[in-house]
Amino acid sequence: MTTQTFPPAVFQSFDEKSDPSDVAPRLAALRGALAKAGVDAFLVPRADAHRGESVPPGEARLAYMTGFTGSAGFAVVGADKAGLFVDSRYTLQAPAQTDTKAVTIHEWLQGGLSVEIGDYVPEGGIIAYDPWLHTPGEIRDLAEKLAGRATLKPSANLVDTIWADRPGAPVTPIEFLGHNRSGKNASDKIAELQAALATDHADATVLTLPESICWLLNMRGRDVPNTPFVLGFAIVPQTGLPTLYLDAAKITAELSQSLDGIAHVASSDTLPAALASLGKDGKAVLIDPASAPEAIAASLKNAGAKLIEKRDPVLLPKSRKNDAELGGMREAHRLDGIALAKFLSWFDSAAPKGDQTEIGLVTALEAFRREEETCVDASFDTISGAGPNGAIVHYRVTTKTDRTLQPGELMLLDSGAQYLAGTTDITRTMSTGSSTPEQRDRFTRVLKGMIAISMAKFPKGTSGAQIDVLARQFLWQDGVTYNHGTGHGVGAYLGVHEGPIGISSRYTMPLELGNVISNEPGYYKAGEYGIRIENLIVVVESASPGFLEFETITLAPIDTRLVDKTLLTEAERVWLNSYHQRVWDEIGPLVSGSTREWLKGATAAI
Template sequence: MKNRIKERISKLRAEMEKSGIDGWYLSGTDPHQSEYLPDYWQIRNFISGFNGSMGFMAVTQKHAALWTDSRYFLQAADQLKDTGINLMKLRVEGTPSPAKWLGDLLPNKAIIGTDASCMSTAQYQDMQKDLASEQLQLSDCGDLMEAIWTERPQLPADPVFEHDTKYTGQSRLEKIEAIRAVMSTAYCEACLLTALDEIAWTFNLRGNDISFNPVFVSFALITHKHIHLYLNPEKIASTLNTKLTSEGITIKAYQAVYDDLKNINSLLIDPDRTNQALIDAIAPEAQINFQLSAATCLKAIKSDHEISMFRKAMRKDGVAMVKFLHWLYANVGKTAISEYDVLLKLNEFRAQQENFMGPSFHSIVGYNENGAVVHRSVSPETAAAIHAEGILLMDSGGQYLEGTTDITRTVSLSEPSQLAKEDFTLALKGTIGLADLKFPANTAGCNLDLAARQAMWKTGRNYGHGTGHGIGFFLNVHEGPMSIRQEYNNRVIEPGMVLSDEPAFYREGQYGIRTENVIVCKEWQTNEYGHFLQFETLTLCPIDTRLIAKELLSPDEIDWLNNYHKACFEELAPALNNEEKAFLQELTKAI
């Protein structure tokens, strides 16, 4: 494999020379700025061998580098070894930006090529400025993979299907009217939707074009008179096409959006979600109003109906998790179990639940030292054997018609060490700290991050990833624009937003620890001092009390945990058999 990567880099350099570019920059995404990609756009994986979900590359005739974040440092170091591609650790002091790295290697006025259709206009303009400061130029060289990737996969042709209004609570025309209201406020003729999850949400349609994300490759253009949905027409069955047509929705070829944009006079455009090639297709005289996508804003605030559906999904997921834990404890140390077996069993128990549509991501399973690989992608070939000792981390989730789930549980398979208990409890204090937080309205997610980290910071511990990400409604398990993390983000957390709550701690070579729940922001109170919000935990699954150092928890934290476990038993027990119910009762005993 390493030799094939070197060969592909060599072919890329030949294409760079033909195109007259001195360096090549790969954004690592697709024309829709997706985190997870259809196989057709898995260029980063193909050209580097690194298969993490985040990373970008730069290549010159003599050097190559890949940047990724702390979730993937260990994985990337292993996958890039002996390929000639250097690992650049994002947010680590001393790591140069791609522009700086290229500027140090190339002469002034060197040309850096990239595929403008796979960079948002915000990213493209930022890169232009960064390269200009290094006396370099950015140029759209298009997709260079045609001559290199001879067996490149085709774009998926799987059919699109409806997400019924009994789940969504709103019709697509109601959602489109809400978008049109935003267009009117902005005095714009049209709104361009490019992110796949916002199109799927707006049109109450779902697909299978990306593993784990129920979306389909498409664009949408909404005007005050017309609604155009751009995709492969073969993906729409005749009955669905008839229904969409009756609602005034026109199906057009995927690439036709580029021509149609030439005829629009004023547009709402999201600069972070709209690729530069689309911007280049707009008539020069057209007025563009750059702002966060109306669909993304609407989608982020879950309705009461959507939240009620989430509760149903969480109960189903909790039942599956309890059945899984019952199986694990009954079999570990008695039969051969690997990390991959755990992944399969998690899927198996979820598949027993009604309206399960598949996992929401490739489950992360890490036994002992593998748990410290934050986003470990386990396979049958790489799976370690699990024994009745040590610590097991499992990060998994499901897609249900009622919602998307994401849960991490860390369990001890033997008597844990005092250090492991301390690490686990400090991370758990962070999970509780955020879940139990009361805060003023209009508070940004980055300002809430401290609640999850302060207990660890007091002991000199930390974790390198974010604390919380938005979660879609039978959509992407990672959803913006909201987040809870250290990096600055001015998006405030609002009632109806559904997020993860996942403080963690990792000891390289020993274990990984993470307790992740899904939370929803809701109203708390308004008084003479202001308007306050709080979180409610939606996830229902026991937390391993054997890993808790009780002396590190405050009375309020103990009350939170005991109340949480009481709710888990009350909500999940009715769906379990007697043996599983007794098992759950033992796991949820008050401490």
């Protein structure tokens, strides 16, 4: 089978999403808007009001202004200069997408907006921002950093005033999960949330994160790519029914009927009045200062509400997947395992020919996944990095960057899917022929780190920050590391990245039963190759009282041709062989022909 026989991809586009030549004229137009507004600069974040990793086209203001399409970052546009701030994942992507003559790129350590924003205005200047796109915590932090160097001023969004052909808000179908998929009725979830509000002495909470609202109401949608979100807001009182605020075009008789007795439905246009009413009545309202828009916090405060600032109260219960959700996630990974077996078998026969491209590989994998009718989307744009492109951690292939995979190069493929049962995320680094001793050494050290996490047993109360070193230790021993987290939380037919748990220095919340997390150490040699191995794992009870451990739910072979067996301990070898035996036992009966024969060899013991 050749790449040309696969149908075109539908989950992912390979078009260039931006043109650097657009940047300078758009900056000039925005500067005209600055002058009219009487301000010296305007902040342009990547985020929308819902803080999502994916945003609708009409919310992609950072891409519109700078050309940068990464999932995190922000810009500041001053009267005579502009800056684009991106983290270490995007230091190669950003200069390729923007006009570096018009925009200065800064490497940004996430943890609030950068104090260097102040360099883009004169002393005592005014920096305007859209309060719907920034959080209270973010604005307070920046004000402290600027310390009188400049003044922050809430404003209408100045980018919108110059974006003549800005796309409208999405209006897509909404579905509701049955108990077999959600595992808990929405009314029960709401009652538990209301009990938590009573404990916090809160009269109500305002929910702004779509994953929280969708999980609470057992609701899913298609408002953004890759993630089954419905974009909206919700107010949940301590007693009585919540109110869901949506674009009026989404409100149908069917929707209202589906939520009858669970929640009221109202137009988003009425949200400001509802916030003012809470304030007028002097209610104590819980908001998350790290995710709620500053506009909501200001409306409540100005109307007289007492603000209780705490983490979104849905995030933690959502991260503890129940039996039905875990059953769905395991089923999704079983389905994904079938697709991966077919793809990897095909890849092994096709790659050595030297005519496969990065786009072709994405297209092939999507085609194998779409053979399963319950696969409804990719969970993110596939990272398909051949040879040196594999060293770009969040590489997105386009028709401009598409590279032909050469025999002997390493191929890194990080992908995931949204099945109706659950969400997947898997990375495999594959051999295409001969490999160097260095490549095998690095691959094996990454594998040892992944196995160390997989085999970890830890006391209850342990956080992901505490076990992160287990994955890095073998690379550290050779004086190298990787500059991304070892693992992130994963939603159950929700976002492929979800908090508040994960495995890295920034995840200090204790891991709990039912957490689903990625396990993905890596190594990247700029200009040459990249290595990452990723499985998803579930926190489960250990046989040792008071301890937890992990269950691996991803079911796909790891390329043992890249393993330096002399570096593995006996325990690591046993784990790898046991994992591959499980892949064979669970996926082998579900595939046939050449795929089955290939899988038998790929899962053979070493």
